[in-house]
Amino acid sequence: MTDTLKKEDATDDWKTHVFDSLSFPTLILRPDRTIVAANRKFFQKTGLTENQLIGDTCKHLFFGDSDHDNLPCNSSQCTLAKCISEKRALSIVLNDRDENGDKTWEERVFSPILDSRGEVSYVIESLRDITKVKKLEKKYIDVRELIDKVVQSSASAIMAANRKGDIILMNKAAEDLFGYTVEGANHVNIEDFYPPGVARQIMRKLRDEKNGEKGKLPITKVNIITRDGEEIPVEMTAAIIYEEGREAATAAIFNDLREKQAVQKKLEEAEIQLVQSEKLASLGRLAAGVAHEINNPLTSILLYGNLMQEKLDEDNPLGENLRYVLEDAERCREIVKNLLAYSRQTSPSKDIFYLNNLVGESLRLIRDQKLFMNVKIVKDLDDYQILINADKNQLCQVLINLIINAFDAMEGHGTLTLKTYRDKKKKKAYLEVSDTGSGIPEENISKVFDPFFTTKEVGKGTGLGLSMAYGIMEENQGKISIKKTGPEGTTILLEFPEEEISSEFHFVSIG
Ligand SMILES: Nc1ncnc2c1ncn2[C@@H]1O[C@H](COP(=O)(O)OP(=O)(O)O)[C@@H](O)[C@H]1O
Numbered sequence: 001m002t003d004t005l006k007k008e009d010a011t012d013d014w015k016t017h018v019f020d021s022l023s024f025p026t027l028i029l030r031p032d033r034t035i036v037a038a039n040r041k042f043f044q045k046t047g048l049t050e051n052q053l054i055g056d057t058c059k060h061l062f063f064g065d066s067d068h069d070n071l072p073c074n075s076s077q078c079t080l081a082k083c084i085s086e087k088r089a090l091s092i093v094l095n096d097r098d099e100n101g102d103k104t105w106e107e108r109v110f111s112p113i114l115d116s117r118g119e120v121s122y123v124i125e126s127l128r129d130i131t132k133v134k135k136l137e138k139k140y141i142d143v144r145e146l147i148d149k150v151v152q153s154s155a156s157a158i159m160a161a162n163r164k165g166d167i168i169l170m171n172k173a174a175e176d177l178f179g180y181t182v183e184g185a186n187h188v189n190i191e192d193f194y195p196p197g198v199a200r201q202i203m204r205k206l207r208d209e210k211n212g213e214k215g216k217l218p219i220t221k222v223n224i225i226t227r228d229g230e231e232i233p234v235e236m237t238a239a240i241i242y243e244e245g246r247e248a249a250t251a252a253i254f255n256d257l258r259e260k261q262a263v264q265k266k267l268e269e270a271e272i273q274l275v276q277s278e279k280l281a282s283l284g285r286l287a288a289g290v291a292h293e294i295n296n297p298l299t300s301i302l303l304y305g306n307l308m309q310e311k312l313d314e315d316n317p318l319g320e321n322l323r324y325v326l327e328d329a330e331r332c333r334e335i336v337k338n339l340l341a342y343s344r345q346t347s348p349s350k351d352i353f354y355l356n357n358l359v360g361e362s363l364r365l366i367r368d369q370k371l372f373m374n375v376k377i378v379k380d381l382d383d384y385q386i387l388i389n390a391d392k393n394q395l396c397q398v399l400i401n402l403i404i405n406a407f408d409a410m411e412g413h414g415t416l417t418l419k420t421y422r423d424k425k426k427k428k429a430y431l432e433v434s435d436t437g438s439g440i441p442e443e444n445i446s447k448v449f450d451p452f453f454t455t456k457e458v459g460k461g462t463g464l465g466l467s468m469a470y471g472i473m474e475e476n477q478g479k480i481s482i483k484k485t486g487p488e489g490t491t492i493l494l495e496f497p498e499e500e501i502s503s504e505f506h507f508v509s510i511g
């Protein structure tokens with residue numbers, strides 16, 4: 001073997017032909033680094049002659065006369081030395097610049113040739129230009145990095161899971177939405193990101209060919225479950241990633257719907273409020289006209305009726321009938337009074353006062369003490385003296401109406417709670433009237449603020465209380481709403497702008 005490799009003896013040897021036909025420039029070296037042969041490709045590439053090459057060392061060939069410590073040949077990193085000591089093929093990648101100054105990469109592969117005793121007698125060193133591969137690799141890395149950046153900076157949450165359902169990718173938005181990091185999510189199965197059964201349903205849809213394109217889920221609304229167990233409505237799309245026709249992973253994109261839904265809800269509420277205000281306004285005008293017309297004849301009925309009553313003997317049998325006439329006329333006057341108030345004929349005269357005082361004042365004004373019978377009254381008033389700027393008489397009317405409604409709903413038994421509190425940040429003051437009564441049935445919730453809507457027997461309810469309250473609250477820049485209602489009772493919420501205390505402020509005390 002040693003002899004056949006000597007260039008002069010080996011011209012006819014088939015091994016030399018093989019050596020010369022190698023497409024990579026290749027050298028054969030002795031363990032002492034002396035070059036004993038080079039193939040045709042090597043001569044072509046370097047332009048060197050046999051005389052220049054044979055007998056030279058690889059160190060001298062590649063690094064010339066320089067002999068500084070940093071040369072790979074001088075350190076333990078010399079691949080040739082390593083290949084000899086470890087008796088196995090090794091490679092090293094070197095980079096350089098071409099004539100245009102562009103970076104080039106070359107891989108040098110060292111393969112040992114062992115003799116019959118198993119010792120390294122020669123080493124084949126072949127040079128492979130891997131610039132193209134390296135450039136492609138760099139391009140691939142750049143594209144990957146770009147995709148990574150796009151995914152990471154997306155405002156939509158992006159997530160991918162492998163076939164077993166383990167999370168393999170989560171961008172920043174996904175981590176924020178779900179409350180996990182990718183590492184944390186590693187221990188969580190994809191099924192736990194949805195309410196029970198939903199993940200399977202999504203997979204079924206993804207695999208269903210009838211459902212649009214197979215492997216793709218069109219925009220779908222679902223709820224997801226965060227790490228804290230919170231259910232969040234989202235809009236999602238998903239896709240199965242196939243590799244060679246087999247399912248390899250699934251990827252999904254999520255958009256949080258909470259903000260969108262909140263805006264939508266506000267819009268709907270504003271629309272309802274507008275309709276309600278318009279309804280009240282037109283009915284208000286009608287009611288005002290009717291009330292005015294009825295008021296005068298009613299006043300005379302009451303005036304003459306009272307005169308008659310004074311003149312009648314106590315035992316006159318007509319006395320009872322007259323009393324009924326007067327009682328009903330009185331009731332009519334009450335209705336007319338409410339109608340006029342409801343139609344907002346009287347514009348509010350505003351004062352600044354303590355919200356807590358309104359509660360005491362209104363309770364005192366309810367003269368019909370028999371209503372209180374077995375009802376416990378709880379006053380849960382804010383320690384802070386909240387100020388509001390409103391028409392206190394009108395608000396007393398509102399509160400009295402709410403309290404009477406609460407008593408009616410409890411039919412003499414239960415607890416009435418009057419609560420005041422504020423939201424300092426929002427600058428709002430709140431007054432809640434809660435009862436433990438029967439609640440408002442679902443189908444009536446949208447109607448209770450309508451004028452003349454009542455579920456009470458004739459003679460008891462006019463159906464004007466809440467619609468009047470609605471009108472008054474609106475006029476005083478406040479709001480009235482049903483905070484909650486059900487078989488456990490009802491809470492009506494009044495909301496006002498909180499009045500800020502200024503140094504030169506004066507207010508009237510009503511408590
Ligand atoms: N606290 C409450 N609990 C249950 N139902 C209520 C309550 N407040 C109001 N309602 C319902 O709303 C209707 C309208 O109330 P309102 O406008 O005050 O008229 P009225 O009290 O004259 O019936 C009532 O008839 C009743 O059905």
Ligand SMILES: [Mg+2]
Pocket residue numbers: 401404405461463464465466
């Ligand atoms: Mg009422």
